[in-house]
Amino acid sequence: MKVFKTLFLVLAIVAGMVLAACGTPDSTASDTTSADGKTQTETVSYDKVVYAYATFNNTPTEEALAEVEEAINVITREKIGVEVELMPIAIWDYSSQVSLALQGGEKIDVFQSLGDLNTAISTSMCLDITDMMGENAAESQELIGDDWLAATSFEGRIYGLPTYKPIALTPMFVYRQDIADELGLDMSKVNSTSDLTSILEQVKAAYPDMTPLAAVNTGNIGLGLTVENVDYLTDNYYEPKGVLMNDELTVVDYYASDEFADLCSLARTWYTNDLVMKDAATTSSTAAELMSAGNYFGYIASYSYPEEDTAASLEAQCGGYDLGAKMIGSAFLDTTAINALTWMISSTSDVPESALKFLNMTFTDEEVCNLIIYGIEGRDYVQNGDGTVSYPEGLDPATVPYTSQLSCGTLGNFFIMYPMGGTNVESLAWELEQNKNAKTSVAMGFTFDNSNVKTEYTAVTNVISQFLPGLICGSIDPETEIPVFLERLDEAGLGTIIAEKQTQLDAWVASNK
Amino acid sequence: MKKKKEKIEKKSKLVKTWPLLLISLPGLIYIFVNSYIPMFGVFLAFKDYNYVKGIFGSDWSGFDNFRFLFKTRDAWIMTRNTVLYNVAFIIIGTVIAIFVAILLFEMGKKLRVKFFQSAILLPNMLSWVVIGYVVYAFLNADSGFINNSILKPLGMEEISWYSNIKPWPFILIIVHIWKYMGVNSIIYMASIAGIDKGIFEAAELDGASKTMQIFRITIPMLKPTIIILTLMAIGRIFFSDFGLFYQVPQNSGRLFDVTQTIDTYVYRGLMQLNDVGMSAAAALFQSFVGFILVVSANALVRKIDSENALF
Amino acid sequence: MKENIETKQFRKFATIVLSVISVLALLPILLIAVASVTSEDVLISSGYTFFPSKLSLDSYYYMVRQSATILRAYGISIMVTFLGTVIGVLVTAMLAYPMARKNFRLRNVMAFFIFFTMLFNGGIVSSYIMWSQIFHIKNTIWALVVPNFLVTAFNVFLVRNYYVNSVHESIIESVQIDGASEIRIFFSIMLPLSIPVIATVSLFTGIIYWNDWINGLYYITDPKMYGIQNLLIRIMDNIQFLKSASNAALLGTQNIDLPGTSVRMAMAIIGILPILIIFPFVQQYMIKGVVLGAVKG
Structure with missing residues (x-):
């Protein structure tokens, strides 16, 4: 019986806690109203814009996030009369979370597509912003250009702004430079996927235990994107x-x-001659993991950087081996290349114009853009003096209070973000050039x-x-x-x-x- | 006299309703709030959802959202797989759970019981993603445990597990049993514990052997539990454990004939479309079929043995 | 005497069979544990083995660096599991008991009312709207406790089934004659009599709460309120997402450095570790309950 008396007691306490907790939302609600009241007494009231973005990094705590928001607000209050609330959402669940929030009547003003712009348009998730562009996002419009905006339009109306970044992806073969040198392989002669066969064969002959070609990720050995002009x-x-x-x-x-x-x-042919990983269709490892293990020669993937930079940037995660990269195709731009990552104003937004003004700033304002990506200088990152940034001494992406560095290619303007220490700043120019020179589809837009x-x-x-x-x-x-x-x-x-x-x-x- | 007694009984029945209802009230309120209020979401299945118009304002689309479940040659395969695997899980799972429960129970209060119980319960704590990795660790062609450490040393030919259909029905059933054996056996263990000890003592005095006691007393006494669990499982017969059929076979296309279920089909099909109406329609269809089946099964049970019917 | 020998033989048989089953159940988990301390490159080049050629604690160093976050998440998970189990099981038993009474008029109506929810639901959208807009539970501990799992039809029917089949109506009738109120009957007689099933249902509820990440996913946005599963699933599923070829190409994220396989294995171990520590204590009560129930029934 004693057990049950204690149980009952516990339940009574718990019940008390339930009641107490039911009270909390009210108190927080009154908190917010008082906060609103405060802003009103300051005579200026600002439109509140909620900016939902996908993040690969750890979710920051509310305190860490609040500081970043405040730092952004200092700028936006003055420039566009807007206050911002950042809403970082884990990438894997981003689309469904945003969809849920919008259906649930929650406030999200700015959000992005992850390859599903057409669905967003056909279900009226996003707003037609054509007529608001001139007044609220003229700088972005000029920066991005009408060619790209055509890709985020439907039946002549603009629905969003595409992320401005290197989008021209060139298929490359990334390989172990040390082995290529040792075997005297002439990689410069490799210009297409079929040229690769003899290279892979030579590697296999010299190292029977090695698998020459690794999978990039599950079900993909990189060949898919090498067919040109599609x-x-x-x-x-x-x-x-x-x-x-x-x-x-x-x-x-x-x-x-x-x-x-x-x-x-x-x-x-590669498969039957043991030139490629047998389990590529179902592997649970990525190319970088496989390369680190040491018994793979290379893999095929598409990158937006020049050859040397690509190889250099991959070395650390590929087990520190000396890598080389060779282009085996050319970049091709179609509508998806541009509009896969498109920033939109939600159709339920109560302040669409302010939202667009803020969105515009993520493309044009260096400070705002870098605050979203790197957080607060000193706390979350430090300047290296050469224009690049690093994490503070002793900290890394997992331990800084705020960072969404890995989202750098998914939001705003990539070209105004600080590069991470170790990247070649000059390659940015090459990438910009690639965006303009890459072959474009006849049905672009x-x-x-x-x-x-x-x-x-x-x-x-x-x-x-x-x-x-x-x-x-x-x-x-x-x-x-x-x-x-x-x-x-x-x-x-x-x-x-x-x-x-x-x-x-x-x-x-x-x-x- | 008789009439009076009946009257009293009737009265006592009426009196009883209120206090009993009062006891169940917290649970009823919770179920109402948690499950019945959100029921309006079912509308989505019949709507062409539009974010501006919302759930109620969106245009009706009749049964359009359901079409994708039937307009495919996979309709037969996925339905067959879903149902057959569930039947296999119900039958094999029940037999094994009862077997293990009896063994555990007969061990008495020994320390060993604790160890056994924890051991078989542990797999239930792993998510399907992790189980997918474990199975992959055993089966992958290049470095898998079975190929590398068992078949190779024995001089047998290595098997490309993820492109070989035949073993998969067994693999999936084994993995399912592995994960759920512990949990299910605990239900039966509790039921065995509820059997009147006097019955066993009497049987023992009559000289019944242990195996006889098990087959003549324990198993028949478990019948109500078996019935109730089976009825509940029948209700879910059109649903499948998504992780088991998606993560464990590593989404391998070669295995679709034996791994495609209604849930994996819907998931794959809607991954890009992200259509709320169509996913609501799929869930409603699965529930509806299960509902029809379970109501019929329940009616049957009621006829034979009304005590043990669900409702 | 003869029975005793037979019982002993039977126990021997049971011990052997259960040992085999336990080993089979544990081997894969052991493999995960070994993989979590295997050096990453060995794991990829020569696969998973029980005797790796090179050990490494790197994955646990990776975890230790985030130990503050992990410990907090443990705390949240333990609290949620405790609250959910205590409240849930009590309400479940209270709901199940009246339905087990043969002369309770509403028993079938109630049973149907409850069973219906096992099959039909309005989907996540409408639940989300209700819990977040009407009850405002986002980012409170109740967001992790209240939605979805507190009372499940499955558990209610398990308990009801136990009352119907293992507790004789005559017991209730005899007490009723003494004039005890229904509420007293339930708390002082029925609840103690149903310890075996209560223990079972507690275990199930506990496991559900410990393993749950759905509520956290939808109703928690502040990482301070993350339970351990939310923490783990976030990392795991981000990896899973990025591994899918289409997503990686789409986002241009093929060169993101993902936590390796051994880290993922370490996460799985970290997810079940507290269970290994706490379970024996819970079990103590369970086995006691099983034995106790058997004596009384």
Whole structure:
């Protein structure tokens, strides 16, 4: 019985705590009102803008975040009469959290897309900002340029600002320089994926225990993006469903193309000759991890930096081996390359103009942009004197109070952010140049609205995830499997998707000419 | 006399309702708030969701959101897999749980029981992502434990597990049992503990052997628990343990024929679309089928043995 | 005498079988533990083994550097588990008991009312709106305790099933004649009689609360309120997300340095470590309850 008396006592206490806790929200609510009251007594009241961004780093505590917010507010109050609340959200759950908050009527004014701009537009998640641009974001408009803004537009209306950063990704082969030197491999002659075969063979011959080619990540040995001149028409890069090839304006089935068949048979040759990791289609390790282990020669991935910088920046995470990088293709820009990361104003925002003003500042104001990325100088980072920054002595990304350094390529203007110590500042110019010079798709600016073919999309996506990883990693035989794959795609309704894309594309072409 | 007694009984029944209702009130309120108030979200399944218009304001779309569940050749495969795996889990899981529970119970108060119980319970504490890593550690082709440390030394040919369909139904069932064995056996252990000890003593006096006691007394006495657990499992028969079918096979396309379930299909299909209406529709469909099945099963149980029906 | 010999033999048999099962259950966990102290490059080049050629405590150093965060998260998780279990189990038993009474008029209506929630729910959106907009529980300890798990239909039916089958109605009737009130009957007689199932349900509820990260994900934005699972799932799932080829290409994040495999294994161990420490104490009560219940029933 004693047990139950104690239990009852505990429950009584707990019940008391429940009541007490139920009281807390009210008290916090009154706190906020008093805070509001205070701002009012200061005679100026500022619009409050909530800025939701994806972060890869640890979530900062509210205190650490508040200091950063205050530092930003000092600038924004004066310049645009706005106060900001930062809302960092873990990357893996960003889209669903934002969607939930907006459905739940919570205040988020500025948010970003993660490859899903077309969904945001078709469900009215974001606001048409065309008419507000001139007044509130003129500097950004000029910086980004109308060509890029076309990619974040739909039927002639602008819905967001694309993150301004090096977007021209060039496929490269990243390899162990020490081994290449030792075997006397002439990497300069490697200009395409098929040139790689003999290199990989030589490595295999010299080091039978070594696997020459590593997977980049699950189900990807890097070949997918090496087919040049393909516009995925705003589909996910690894699950294209109806594409444009070779500058034609006719939507075609990518998987039925000769290019795709060649790619798969190349992968198959590598696979059967033990030149590539056997478990690439299902591996749980990334290229960097595999490289660190020491028994892989290289991998294929796309990067936005020049060759030497890419190799240098990867060495630390690849186990400290001496690395080299060689371009094996050229960059190609389509709509997705630009609008994958687009910043939008939410349709539920009560202060859309102020929100846009603040968004504009993340592209144009060096201080604001760096506060969001690095936090407070002295506390979260230190200047190295050469324009680059580092973490304070003895601290690292996991232990500083605030940093979202890893988000640097996903928000605002990359070119006004401080580079991290050790990066080559000069390469920025090269990257800017690449953005302008890269080959651009004929349908640049076209965004596909998939809301009419959602059913077919789900079916086709499932078929693709069933076949594609095995095919491009070489673990299944393209001779027999591609025909089955195509048949299944057809059953799942790929034809309908292609027809719908063609219709929308034709309409887009007509209105743009 | 008889009439009077009936009257008293009736009266006492009526009197009883209020105090009993009072006891259950906190729970009822909680269930109402937690589960019934948010029920309005079901509307989403029939809406073409629009952020400006909100849940109630969005346009009705009839059964459009449900179409994607049926307009695919996978419809048959995913339904078959979901149902068959659940049936296997119900049957095999129950048998093993009861077996382990009886063994644990018969051990009495020994220290060993503690160790055994903790050991078999521990796998339940691991998330599917981690279990996915563990299974991968055993099975991967390049450096997996089974290929590297068992098959190779024995001179047997290495197996490419993640592209070989045949063993997967067994692997999935084993992993499922591994994770849930401990938890399920504890339910049965508690039920065995609730059996009147006198029955066993009487049987022992009659000279019944241990195995006889188990088959003639313990297992029949567990029938209500088995029925109730099975009925509840039937309600969830169109749902699958997402992590088991997605993380454990490492999303390997070659295995879809035996690993694709309704939940993985929906997840893969909607990953890019991120459509709230369609995911609500899928959940509603799964619940609805389970509901029909469980109501029928319950009606059947009621006919045979009304004591043990769910409701 | 004969029975005794048989009982002994049976115990021997049970010991052997259970030992085998326990070893099978523990081996994979041991493999994780070993992997967490295996040097990263060995792990990748030669795979997971029980006897790695090179050990390294790097992954635990990585954890120690964040020990303040981890300890706080432990604290939150323990508190949430305790509150959730105590309140949840009591309310569950109170809900289950009346339904077990044969002459309680509403028993079937209530059973259906509860069972219905096991199948149908309004989805996360509507729950989220309710808890955050009406009850304002975001970033309080109650956000981790109250939504979703406090009373589950599964547990209610387990307890009800126990009352129906293991507690004789005659006991209640005899007390009723003494004039005891229903509330007294429940707390002083029924609750103690149901210790085995209460212990079971407590364990389940405890495990659910310990393993939960859903509530934290939706209702906690301040990392000071993160439980241990939220901390771990965040790191794990960020990795998982970035590993997916499409995401990495999309974000241009292929060169982000992710925590390695051994760190992830160490996290899994850190997630179950407190359970290993606390469980034997809980078990003490459970086994006592099982034995006690058996004597009384």
